[in-house]
Amino acid sequence: MRKNIIFLSLVILISLASASCRRISNRNDDKEVILASFTVLADIIKNIAKDDFVVRSITKPGVEVHGYQPTPSDLVDASRAFVFVDNGFGFELWAEKFVSNLQVKRISVAEDLDPIFISEDFYKGKPNPHAWISPKRGLLYVDILVESLSELRPSKRSFFEENGKIYKEKLSEIDKEFSLFINNLNKDRRYLVSCEGAFSYLTNDYGLEEVYLWPVNAESQITPKRMAKTISLVKDKNLPSVFCESTVSNESQMVIANETGANFGGNLFVDSLSDDSGPASSYIQMLRHNLDLIKKGLY
Ligand SMILES: [Zn+2]
Numbered sequence: 639m640r641k642n643i644i645f646l647s648l649v650i651l652i653s654l655a656s657a658s659c660r661r662i663s664n665r666n667d668d669k670e671v672i673l674a675s676f677t678v679l680a681d682i683i684k685n686i687a688k689d690d691f692v693v694r695s696i697t698k699p700g701v702e703v704h705g706y707q708p709t710p711s712d713l714v715d716a717s718r719a720f721v722f723v724d725n726g727f728g729f730e731l732w733a734e735k736f737v738s739n740l741q742v743k744r745i746s747v748a749e750d751l752d753p754i755f756i757s758e759d760f761y762k763g764k765p766n767p768h769a770w771i772s773p774k775r776g777l778l779y780v781d782i783l784v785e786s787l788s789e790l791r792p793s794k795r796s797f798f799e800e801n802g803k804i805y806k807e808k809l810s811e812i813d814k815e816f817s818l819f820i821n822n823l824n825k826d827r828r829y830l831v832s833c834e835g836a837f838s839y840l841t842n843d844y845g846l847e848e849v850y851l852w853p854v855n856a857e858s859q860i861t862p863k864r865m866a867k868t869i870s871l872v873k874d875k876n877l878p879s880v881f882c883e884s885t886v887s888n889e890s891q892m893v894i895a896n897e898t899g900a901n902f903g904g905n906l907f908v909d910s911l912s913d914d915s916g917p918a919s920s921y922i923q924m925l926r927h928n929l930d931l932i933k934k935g936l937y
Contacts, residue, residue: 668692670720675730676703677911678770679723679747679779681921685805686783686798690791691720699913702885704729704854708736716740721790723783727753729767745786747779754838761853771908772839773813773925780806812925819933820844827936829875831868831900833882833891836908851890860890872898879903879935884918885910903935 672691674680680695687693696712697703716722717740724733726748737744753765769775784802788795820828828846830837835850842848849871851860860868872880872894879901882888888905895902906928907918918924 671715671718673716673719673722673742675722675724675733676909678909678921678924679725681911682770682776682779682805683723683783683787685921686780686801687787688797688801690794690797697910699911699916699919700885701910703909704731706730706732708732712736713740716742721745723747723786725767725770727751727765727767727769743790745783747782750782751775751778754842756835756838756853759853766835766838767854768836768908769839770921771837771928772843773809773816774843775839776809776921776925777806777813780809808922809925812922812929816840816844816929819929820846823936826875827878829871829877830932830936831872831877831880831891831894832906833886833888834908836883837906851894865890865894868894869897872900878937881906881931881935883908884912901935904931906931 669690669692672680672683672687672693674683674693674695676697677695677699680693683691684693694715696708696715697706713736716736719742721743722737722740723745724730724747726733726746729748730736748765748767748769751769753769756762756764756766770779780802784798787798791798829849830841830846831849833851835848835853837846837848837850840846849868851864851868871877877898877900880891880894880898881903882891882905884905884907888902892902894900907924911920911924912918917927
């Protein structure tokens with residue numbers, strides 16, 4: 639109760655502060671801000687909105703997104719934003735509470751996507767949130783965001799559409815490369831073993847089997863039963879490599895690699911981009927990095 643009162647007071651203070659700041663920023667003709675929940679989404683939006691908006695992500699590169707705890711300055715940022723864009727499908731466990739007291743427009747991309755449901759454990763029956771990990775769905779993200787931004791700023795529709803078209807051509811190239819690689823891969827090797835069950839859309843769309851240590855990073859602990867099951871599968875299928883993700887510890891996957899003799903194929907990027915000096919500082923680079931690691935690991 640006390641926590642709620644403090645939170646509410648903070649929100650009221652922020653609303654008052656942001657109202658005056660918004661007036662100041664309008665007077666200075668500052669660009670309006672699109673605030674995305676995570677770096678991947680912010681990068682896709684930047685490619686569509688270009689210089690028409692300032693696009694920022696609440697969560698920073700490399701940060702775990704599912705269970706992120708927004709800070710007071712995140713609330714200030716969101717209260718001043720033109721629009722808040724999140725993935726949805728329960729990806730941002732913090733988003734509902736975060737926006738509930740703010741007067742900010744919201745776009746949830748997942749509202750226009752078909753989900754793949756999580757089939758096991760605590761999250762069974764809930765949508766798997768990681769749709770962007772498949773280039774085929776990435777193309778849909780672009781369409782959805784082009785439409786959403788055009789509705790918000792109709793005079794810029796053709797500008798957003800043109801930017802979206804150019805961006806989708808780059809995504810389509812990676813989509814074709816993924817398809818080509820998987821279609822030429824020996825059927826016995828079409829398994830992707832990762833830490834988080836974040837690759838369901840990728841494996842579903844390109845014809846791989848998905849094996850993971852835990853369904854969602856918010857519950858990033860492997861049970862002894864799943865550890866044993868994964869070890870026996872990697873051994874039985876004689877899989878050459880196992881993988882983990884950049885935002886969690888790869889310790890458990892290293893144990894599996896040691897137990898089975900498989901290589902540790904590296905950290906795939908899913909929930910967050912890398913910083914500028916890393917291998918996945920944009921969505922396109924992230925998809926390419928993942929494809930390269932998967933190619934090297936499974937071939
Ligand atoms: Zn995740």
